[in-house]
Each structure stands twice: as C-alpha cells, then as structure tokens.
Amino acid sequence: MTDRDETPDPLDESQQFDDPSPIRDDEEPPREHEPTEAELAVEAEAEPSGDIASDVALTDREAAANDAAESRRRFERRDAVRWSARGLAGLAAAALGVGAVLGATALPEDLRAQAQAPSTHVLPASPMQSRVCAGPVLRVGTADGQDALALAAIEEPSVTVGSLGGDVAQVPLTMRQAELPGAASIVQRGESSTLSAAQSVSVDVDAVRGLAASECAETRLEQWLVGGSTRTGRQTTLTIANGSEVAASVDVTVYGPDGPVETVGSTGVAVGAGQVEVLDLAAIAPGVADAVVHVASTGAPVTAHLQQTITRGLERGGFDVVDPVSALTGAVLPGVVVAEPSGLETQPDYDDTTPVLRLLSPTGGAVRVVFQSGDGSTIESEGSLEAGRVTDFPLDELPVGTLAVRIESDAPVVAGARSVAIAGEGLDFDWVAGGQPRSGASSIAVPAGPGARLHVVSTSDAEQEITIDGEAVRLPAMGVLERAVDGGAVEVVGDDLVIGVGYRSDSAIAGFTASPQGPAAEGVTVLH
Numbered sequence: 001m002t003d004r005d006e007t008p009d010p011l012d013e014s015q016q017f018d019d020p021s022p023i024r025d026d027e028e029p030p031r032e033h034e035p036t037e038a039e040l041a042v043e044a045e046a047e048p049s050g051d052i053a054s055d056v057a058l059t060d061r062e063a064a065a066n067d068a069a070e071s072r073r074r075f076e077r078r079d080a081v082r083w084s085a086r087g088l089a090g091l092a093a094a095a096l097g098v099g100a101v102l103g104a105t106a107l108p109e110d111l112r113a114q115a116q117a118p119s120t121h122v123l124p125a126s127p128m129q130s131r132v133c134a135g136p137v138l139r140v141g142t143a144d145g146q147d148a149l150a151l152a153a154i155e156e157p158s159v160t161v162g163s164l165g166g167d168v169a170q171v172p173l174t175m176r177q178a179e180l181p182g183a184a185s186i187v188q189r190g191e192s193s194t195l196s197a198a199q200s201v202s203v204d205v206d207a208v209r210g211l212a213a214s215e216c217a218e219t220r221l222e223q224w225l226v227g228g229s230t231r232t233g234r235q236t237t238l239t240i241a242n243g244s245e246v247a248a249s250v251d252v253t254v255y256g257p258d259g260p261v262e263t264v265g266s267t268g269v270a271v272g273a274g275q276v277e278v279l280d281l282a283a284i285a286p287g288v289a290d291a292v293v294h295v296a297s298t299g300a301p302v303t304a305h306l307q308q309t310i311t312r313g314l315e316r317g318g319f320d321v322v323d324p325v326s327a328l329t330g331a332v333l334p335g336v337v338v339a340e341p342s343g344l345e346t347q348p349d350y351d352d353t354t355p356v357l358r359l360l361s362p363t364g365g366a367v368r369v370v371f372q373s374g375d376g377s378t379i380e381s382e383g384s385l386e387a388g389r390v391t392d393f394p395l396d397e398l399p400v401g402t403l404a405v406r407i408e409s410d411a412p413v414v415a416g417a418r419s420v421a422i423a424g425e426g427l428d429f430d431w432v433a434g435g436q437p438r439s440g441a442s443s444i445a446v447p448a449g450p451g452a453r454l455h456v457v458s459t460s461d462a463e464q465e466i467t468i469d470g471e472a473v474r475l476p477a478m479g480v481l482e483r484a485v486d487g488g489a490v491e492v493v494g495d496d497l498v499i500g501v502g503y504r505s506d507s508a509i510a511g512f513t514a515s516p517q518g519p520a521a522e523g524v525t526v527l528h
Contacts, residue, residue, distance in 0.1 A: 128189050131197040131216035132173070132241045132303035133159055134321045135183035137208065140237055140280045151178040151278060154208065157201035159184055159216070162443035162489035166191025173241055175276045182276035183303075185243035186216055193441070194517045196489070198501070200447035200510065203319055207311050210319030210428045211508035213449055213501065217515060219243060219301035223324035225293040226358050226416030227431035228306045230282040233317075233349065237307045238279040238293060242271040248300040250277070254285035255292040255360055259388040261285045271302060281306070290390045292360045292414060295324070310429070312349050318420075318428035323512055327362060327412035331434030333405040334500035335455035335482070335511055337419040338398050344422055345396070353427065355395040357405060358416045361385040365411030369393075372404045372457075374480050385413065402502075404457045404480045407434060423507035432500070435513035439495040444514050448487050449503035455511075456481040457498040466494030 136153035161168050171185040186197040197216035203209060217223075219242075228236035242248045252266040263284040271277045281291070295304040304324050310317030325331070338355050345354045359367065364387030371379045379398065385391060395417070407415045415434035421427065437459045446452055454468065458479045466475050468483065469490055475481055485501075492499060502511035 128187060129192075129195045129218075130188070130243060131186040131195060131218060132243045133157070133183045133186065133197065133199045133216035134214045134305035134307070134323075135173075135239060135241070135276060136181070137201055137203045137212075137319065138237050138239070138278060138307055139206070139208065140235065140278070151175065151180070153180050154205050155201055155203040156181075157199040158448050159186070159197060159199045160445040160447040160488065161186055162194075162196035162198075162445035162491075163188055164191070164193035164441060164443050164491070166193065166195075168195070171243070171274075173243060173274055173276050175278060176272060177278055183239065183241045184216070185241075194443055196443055196445040196514060198445040198447050198512055200449045200503070201321075202449075202508070207316055208309050208319050209316040209426055210309075211449065211503060211505075211510040212307075212319055212321040212430075213447060213503055213510040213512050214305060214321035215323050215512040215514060216445075217303050217305075217324050219303050220324065220326075221298070221301050222294075222296045222326075223304055224327055224360075224414040225295070225304060225306045225322050225324055226360065226414050226433065227320070227322035227418070228281060228291040228293065228308050229289055229352070230286050230291065231289045233311050233313075234352075235309045235311075236281040236291065238281050238295075239305050239307065240269065240271050240277045240279070240295065240297075241303045241305075242273060242275055242277075242300055243303070244300040245273050246300045247272050248297045248302050250295060250297045250302060252279065252284065253294040253296075254281065254288060255294065255388060255390050256285075256288040257290055257390050257392075261288055271297070271300075273300070290358060290392050292358070292390050308431075310352070310427075316426060317353075318426075320428075320430050320510070322416070322431045323433045323515075325414050325416070325433050326436070327414050328436065329409050329412060331407045331413065331415045331436070332457050332459060332498040333357075333407070333415060333417050333432050333434050334457045334480075334498055334513060335453070335502040336395070336403045336405050336417040336432050337430075337502070337504065337509065338395050338400055338403060339420060339422065340400050341396055342422045352418075353420050353422060353429075355398075355420060356418050357393040357395055358390060358418070359385055359393070359407070359413060360390050361387060361409060361411050361413045363387050363411045365409055365413075367413060368408040370406040370408075371395075371398055372406065372478075372480055373399060373401055374482055376476070376479070385409070385411075402455070402482060404455070404498075406457075419509055419511075421504065421507055421509040425507040428508045428510075430502075430509045430511055432511060433513045435498045435500065436516045437496040437498050438514070438516045439497070440517075441491060441493045442497075442499065442514070442517065443489050443491050444499055444501065445489050446485055446487050446501055449510060450505040450508060451503055452485050452487060453502050453504075454481075454483055454485045454490060454492075455500040455502055456492065456494075457500075458494075458496060459498060460496040464494060466492065466497065468492055 137155040173182040175182040200213040250269040306322035500513040
C-alpha cells in the first residue's frame with residue numbers, strides 16, 4: 001500500500017475486497033509490473049506446461065496467479081462438500097421420518113435398531129395353587145320351621161389331598177351369616193405340579209340323609225352349576241367361597257326350563273375376603289324344578305357349590321353337592337350310573353328318581369350326545385338346544401350299567417347327569433359334572449366312601465399306555481376304563497384323559513369329576 005500524507009477516509013462495512021489492487025483515493029489505474037530483461041530471458045527459455053505441480057519454469061507472476069486459482073478451486077470444493085454434507089443430512093432426516101412411518105421392518109435386518117424397555121421378571125416366593133372345598137352340610141331354617149333364616153352346619157366333611165410335591169396347608173374360611181366354620185381352602189406352595197383335593201360326607205340326621213363327594217375346585221370369575229331344584233320338598237343352597245385377600249361382588253342367575261328366572265337379591269352379592277356367603281336358592285328363585293345356576297364375580301375369583309336335599313313328606317330322598325363347570329363346546333361325563341328301573345318313579349312326586357342328562361346352552365345350538373359303555377359300544381343322539389332353556393333328557397331307557405357321556409356342540413354348553421340309588425334302606429342321588437381332559441401326571445384325591453372306583457375316559461384318537469399307581473394299562477382310542485381304588489390318592493399318567501371318582505352302595509351314591517390342572521403362580525414382568 002502506498003504511503004500518503006492525507007488520512008484515508010473511513011471504510012464502509014458494505015465495501016467488498018474483491019479487487020486485489022491497492023485501495024486508492026484517486027482514479028489512477030493500477031500500475032502493471034514491468035519484467036526486467038533477466039525475467040524476460042528466463043521466460044523465453046522456458047516451455048510452460050501450465051501444470052503447477054511440474055512446471056517449475058513458470059514465472060513468479062504466473063505461479064502466483066495459478067496458486068490463487070487453485071486456492072479458489074479448493075474453496076469451491078470445500079463449499080461443495082459442505083453443501084453436499086448438508087444435503088445428505090437433510091436426506092438422512094427425511095429417511096428417518098419415512099422409516100418412522102413405514103416401521104422398522106422396512107430396513108434390512110442388519111441395519112435395524114431395536115430398543116427394549118428394561119424389565120425385571122419377579123417370581124413369587126414359591127409357586128402357589130389353591131382349591132376351595134364345599135364345606136360342611138348346611139341346613140337353612142330350624143327343624144321346627146320357626147326361623148326360616150337360621151343357618152346351621154349339621155355335618156363336617158372329610159377332606160383328602162392328592163399332590164405330587166410341595167407344602168400343602170388348609171386355610172379355614174368362615175361363614176359371614178352365622179360365624180360358623182366354612183369351607184377349607186387348600187393351598188400348595190413350593191411345587192408347580194398337580195394339586196387335587198376332594199371331600200366326602202355321609203349325613204344321617206333329622207330330615208337329611210345321603211352320601212356326597214365333591215371336588216375342591218379352583219377359584220373362577222365365571223362358573224356354572226348344573227343340578228338342583230327349588231320345587232316343594234327340594235332345598236338347594238348355594239355357597240360362594242372367597243379364598244382371596246380382597247372382597248368380591250357376585251351376580252347369580254338361575255335358569256329353568258322356561259329360560260332365565262326373575263330373581264330378587266341375586267346381584268351385587270358381597271363376599272368378603274376369607275368368607276363364605278350362603279344363599280337359599282328358593283328365596284331368590286322359588287318353584288324351579290330343573291335348575292342351572294350361573295355365578296359371575298368381579299373383584300376376586302370365587303368358588304361356588306350347590307348343596308341339594310330332597311324330602312318327600314317324612315321320607316328322606318338323599319343329599320348331594322354339585323361342583324362347578326365351565327361353558328365350552330364339549331364336555332365328558334365319566335361314571336354315569338344307569339340303574340334298573342324300580343317303578344318308584346311312576347308314583348307322585350318321585351319323578352326325579354330317574355337318571356337324566358341335563359343340558360343348557362346360553363346361546364342355543366346343535367348338540368350331539370354319545371353314550372359309551374365299558375365294552376366300547378355306543379349310542380348316539382343329535383338335536384338342538386334352545387338358548388337359555390334347561391333341558392332334561394331321561395336316560396332310563398339306556399342299557400343298565402356305568403356309562404361315559406360325551407357332549408359335542410357348535411355353541412358353549414354345560415352338562416350334568418343325575419344318577420340314583422334306590423333301596424329299602426333309603427334313597428340317594430348324585431349329580432355328575434361334565435369335565436375336560438388333562439394330560440401328564442396327576443395325583444387324584446380319593447376321599448373315604450363305600451366302593452370307591454376310578455373312571456377314566458380317553459378323548460384321544462390314538463391308543464395309548466397309561467399308568468395307574470405305576471401299573472401300565474392299555475387304553476384304546478376314545479376308550480373307557482373303570483377300576484376299584486383305595487382311599488387316599490391315586491396317581492394317573494396319560495394324555496387327554498377325563499378322570500372321575502365314584503362311590504356306590506345299595507342306598508348311597510356319590511362322585512365327582514376331576515377338573516383340569518390350572519396354571520400355578522408364575523410371577524410378573526415389571527417394566528422400568
């Protein structure tokens with residue numbers, strides 16, 4: 001820059017420095033460099049190639065010009081790279097947006113990023129299973145009829161447990177109405193194998209006589225009880241047991257031959273934790289000859305049973321406990337006894353001394369019934385069920401003996417069968433509940449009772465070898481097996497088997513169907 005005596009004018013921020021020539025305050029054009037004779041001589045001898053990297057003979061001026069040009073090209077390349085990078089970043093953002101819309105499956109597996117929330121699987125201190133028994137034989141009202149609301153326990157049952165391992169304990173429940181000992185809750189900890197529990201009771205007091213055996217059932221939110229009656233001389237009591245630690249609210253619906261029955265006080269029944277609620281079925285649904293009861297709970301699952309007593313004038317007609325079942329498209333009833341007709345059923349008020357099959361479909365539909373004897377012979381029948389109507393099918397014309405009854409339907413159906421024992425010593429009856437198949441090893445509880453027999457029905461299309469207390473037995477496809485067993489527990493190993501236990505003497509009959517094994521407590525997964 002040339003020195004001047006005058007102070008230059010201040011620069012404006014808008015001025016640009018694109019012109020490489022010195023800034024002057026006059027209009028004198030920039031002076032060109034005049035090469036010397038030595039420089040001209042060097043240029044004359046050189047053969048310029050225009051390549052800065054190889055032509056060292058270029059003049060300083062040309063080299064400077066080329067350096068400036070190369071610098072501009074590097075700047076332009078950097079600028080282009082910078083804008084390209086920005087463009088790629090924009091494309092990447094757009095791609096991420098598209099990926100979010102299309103989902104992770106739009107990316108190749110090796111490029112897919114998968115994120116999982118941290119979690120912890122919390123196991124219970126020990127696996128737990130539980131069953132709740134029906135409890136003692138109950139009498140509603142006093143024997144002299146002075147107090148219709150009185151509740152008394154007139155006979156205590158004997159409870160037997162079958163287990164393949166674990167710590168088993170009985171937890172007593174109480175009846176809210178009378179502060180009486182109620183049902184027992186059977187709890188198994190420390191083992192996830194099968195748990196079976198059942199009770200039996202023989203009663204012969206006042207106006208009640210008979211033998212009853214029932215399964216201690218798992219708690220459920222919904223269950224059906226097929227059996228019972230509230231006609232004159234038939235007392236049916238519903239027990240609802242809550243073995244959990246929270247209260248339950250229960251709705252009870254009674255079905256009869258004409259459909260659902262209008263009831264009073266059967267909704268929102270409160271069942272406290274560790275308590276048993278007792279309802280006289282005749283108080284909420286009187287005059288129902290053929291009953292099916294639906295129990296639905298909220299808040300906590302419960303276990304329901306029916307206790308039925310029959311009296312005809314001064315004659316005692318038997319006692320039984322009805323176990324809960326589920327509404328499914330199929331069921332198997334093992335050990336249904338068809339006795340020789342006695343002629344008693346022709347007398348007034350003795351029409352319920354005959355064997356019957358009771359069916360109900362909540363929605364209605366076609367049904368197929370197969371009666372199978374121990375020798376494999378079968379009798380089939382087909383028909384249709386009206387929605388919500390209880391239907392009894394007489395079985396007295398079937399061959400005498402013990403039958404397995406298979407039910408198939410295109411809609412959910414519940415089933416139970418009544419067997420009877422008639423002798424000079426007295427009358428008795430038993431409701432056999434429909435059951436579902438189980439597989440694997442099972443320890444079946446066999447409580448005390450006369451002539452205990454094990455009933456096994458296969459639902460498999462293949463022949464198999466099962467074991468009963470370690471003894472191998474060949475069971476044909478869809479076969480039926482019956483054998484005597486001792487009290488206590490019997491271990492059965494096989495696939496797709498419906499198992500029942502029955503008792504019978506001349507004047508007593510009882511039994512139950514073992515329900516499938518439910519899942520044990522397996523813990524929960526907690527997300528953090």
